[in-house]
Amino acid sequence: MSLRPTVDFLLYDWLGVQTLGERARFADHSRETFDAVLDTCERIAREKYAPFNRLVDTQEPHFDGERVILPQATKDAWDAYAASGMLSAAQDADIGGMQLPYTVEAAGNAFFAMASVSIGAGMLTVGNANLLMAHGTPLQREVFALNEFAGRFSGTMCLSEPQAGSSLSDVATRAVPDGEGAEADPLGPRYRLRGNKMWISAGEHELTENIIHLVLAKIPGPDGKLPPGVKGISLFIVPKKLVDTQGQLTGVRNDVALAGLNHKCGWRGTTNTLLNFGEGRFPVQGPGVGAGLDGQGAGAIGYLVGEAGQGLRYMFHMMNEARIGVGMAATMLGMAGYHASLDYARNRPQGRPLGAGGKDPIQPQVRIIEHADVKRMLLAQKAYCEGALAMELYCARLVDEQHTAEPLAADEARLLLEVLT
Template sequence: MTDENTGNGAQQTITESVLSAKDIDFLLYDWLKVDELCSRQRFSDHSRDVFDSVLSASEELAKEQFAPHARKSDLNEPTFDGTAVSLIPEIKSALDQFAGIGLLSSTMDESVGGIQLPQTVAKACFAWFQAANIATASYPMLTMANANLLLEYGTEDQIQKYALPELDGRFFGTMCLSEPDVGSSLGDVTTKAVPDPDGGDGAYRIHGTKMWISGGDHELSENIVHLVLARAEGDRPGTKGLSLFLVPKHLVNDDGSLGERNDVVLSGLNHKMGWRGTTNTLLNFGEGAHTPAGAAGAVGWLVGERGQGLACMFHMMNEARIGVGAGAVALGYHAYLDALRYARDRRQGRPDGAKGSDSPQIPISGHADIRRMLMASKSYVEGGLGLVLYAARLLDESETAETQAERDRAALLLDVLTPIVKTWPSVWCLKANDHAIQVLGGAGYTRDHDVEQLYRDNRLNPIHEGTHGIQAKDLLGRKVVMSGGEGLKVLLEQMRSTLAEAAGTSEWNDEAAALSAAVDRIESVTAAVWSRGDPEVVLENAWTYLEAVGHTVLAWLWLQQGMAAEEVVRDRGHSSFLRGKIATARYFFTHELPLTGPWFDLVESRSTTFSDLDESWL
């Protein structure tokens, strides 16, 4: 049983395994060949031993400092007394140790204190923390993305005063987009920025309210760096009139010390279904509670060019979207491992066809329906982890490949895949959480086991950083047609390159044929739905298109994993892990890829079910 006051009891099972180190090793080294990156100048000081050391340290810290308080932070939500936010002390302790071993700046340039770790390795490291405690892990995830944006677009003064303290763990960061009446429709943002002639170049006074701001207020760090989307006074309406502003909780003096409290005020905390250890806030900017330098409004500084706020913010948003996909994988993976352990330990029932009640009961993992759910979950979480790490490998290629053409090609492919990286795990790894509860039965619906919290935590991922519907429109409405369809062309070429490789093997002929047909459907269906050029009709079934293309992409990556596993078998012999990897790849082709046929049919039909629907019929 779980002690709901201390978080002891069932929570202790988390520390046994929240993720698979064996799977991570396979994906990084046997499939993605990450150690080959060490031949490139940026990573030349590294080796596989270095990568393994950082991975091992991440696993250990995640299990020892993040996992033990996951339940406690869920049961003891943040509180606000009107002055300060209170959180359980274990959160700050864990975050201090995370920063202390340099993980906040692990991928950054050596010039800012980083160790220039490949993104692929860093994403695998961070997955341990997301699997162990997604709520606590959200603080560094946001801070790293915030600092990355400032390093890309910020002035030298902004980098020195705000980004570098973030990388040291002294300051944390947020992204402030949504407003109480403005969710995803960012063109309707009402927060305004008024030039401050007394504040120097790029200084503004910010007035407005931001809603759903994760990490928006707390006492975990000395300062909080808000990146605020607002409209400068006089700029045009819509998204092209938006700019990005750095608005700290506390101003910073020229010598780096904290100065006056800025006019950023916590109005209240949102109480959530999951991620309860992450503060989620309503923030008021410039309401007059604090008036730095005696003027009205929160002090902020322009980041990047005026009117280019959304373009700058997408640097952080795209990183966050890959992080959301990774978090969804991690939570689904954790739940799958919990369900697998339970299914192997729990004895109930007898084999089908067994006669007589005197025969011994068997572990429920011996029942076909339980195996069905476990195998489906395994295909989702291992496939999802492969998807996230493949995306990270593309990011490494886009930054360090030998030629500019190779870098551009990798960046284009990553751009096309980003809506899938965010959305596919948010749907299908959440399904793994659902399966985990079902495997445990009634026990899974109680707080005696972690799976109910893991489900609640994962349910956020289909919502934040762009809902499924937004990602679907982004994929079909923009990504596959941008640059004259060049991004889609690159994706199809990469898939067909794998098919050509599979054609040279005898083990994967059937799977390659099935994937080839699905890849052809992506090409033909995309052309068909855009043939009339009517966006309203095209986008009506964008969600179904995203499902179909996403499942095809996962089948492609599973084919790669399956072939990599076969190669390892030839070199090192069979193991249960490798047999399981190959069996899961074949499962995906047998049970999951066939779903894409009806999905593609529906998209190609240009069904107008929803536009024809009268709202009064609902």
């Protein structure tokens, strides 16, 4: 059974996504181009994701003391996804994007999530880059965001801490200016960070040349104390490996160290990490940086995004689409379960049909899908999964409305999206 008819019905017959081609931003698109994107996503998911779904669950990421080891299939899947252009699907054409509606991007990603949610795709990388496109400087966009869209770099979001969990007002990671000239660094005001971040998905791997961490931290006041609450939180770009203003690796490793891998019940093929920032394991010294927190290079180099104290507001730029992405992953995991159940029910013989005199033992066994209660359970699965997919795509359509509709309709879409996500 194919997912495609359901996706086509929701996109075209219900959401009318083809009408978005009438708007200036999507004028180069039509149902034909949308179908071509969905065809590509469906093919890559079928060839590079689905065959390795069990493999990546049974061969979890592990650390050999120097690097995190993942199955080759994960690398192949990432490369195929990046080559498809889906990382920059919704971005402007003049920076290499396809300028697709987010609704179509979300629908395309549904195929990958159903094929193997554990391999994952580029949700955090895209969200990271989108945030920098909205709030970063022109050079931050060019050096970090564009390389993420191209698949050279990947991205994370680093919020939670071991002692704070999701209570962001208790964030204890601190950032201090990195010596003389730090304010004038072309990549942004340069700071040294020290702290720990927990539950960081894709926080360490070798899939890309570099990993760009977006880290929430607090800048101490004149008394050396961290500001209380969430208003003192700032946002920093902390690359795993330092880069120059052309986006090329300098050969210097930043002071970001893997402290451990978290093992989860699901999504077992994705690295989930505890990261230590600024513990001095990888001291950063030399031209262009300060002496470090200990005078010997300790402290992770981070570049301030936007204004100090506005980090949480910037980070929430990622949240709506990140929530849609996480919801889509959960939905498609359920959809994969439904399709597996349906296939099993169609092929498993057990029991005999009821007639006027009850069951006739002479009759051959029937497939369990012919039993009324099995039909009921399958229809319940179908309703939950297809209903959830409809909700996810509806939210994605609201994102497109927010960005491209007339002002009143755009604001209404924004408000409804806040309620739904």
